[in-house]
Amino acid sequence: MKRKTSLPTLTKAEEEVMQIIWQLERCLVRDVIEQLGDPDMPHSTISSVVRILEKKGFVGHKAYGKTHEYFPIVTKEEYAQQGVKSLVEKYFGGSPKKLVSFLVQNDDMNLKELNEVLKLLDTNKKK
The missing domain is CATH 1.10.4040 (Penicillinase repressor fold)
Structure with missing residues (x-):
């Protein structure tokens, strides 16, 4: 699918998280943290990055109660x-x-x- 408008630029951290989401296709924030290989990474930090990616239109989510499963919208x-x-x-x-x-x-x-x-x-x- 061709986009009519250009995509926003991603920061290095956003792009690193987006690479993981592309790889996993569907994931929770804890899955992203696991893939980063840094168990000390605060959940809130990655959660914030994922929410920014969602705001920028790169990912969507499906809610299961308080748990959110994220998936790429932009390939x-x-x-x-x-x-x-x-x-x-x-x-x-x-x-x-x-x-x-x-x-x-x-x-x-x-x-x-x-x-x-x-x-x-x-x-x-x-x-």
């Missing part, structure tokens, strides 16, 4: 697409070609990977 792909688009606009003048050129010139993309990208482009063109 990881939607957020990534917006992030890449923003990166290309900010740093490469809106040109994906300049981004690919940058990656190749800085040895971040080898010929095999470049060839795979070309194949993907060709496949998309045929669709």
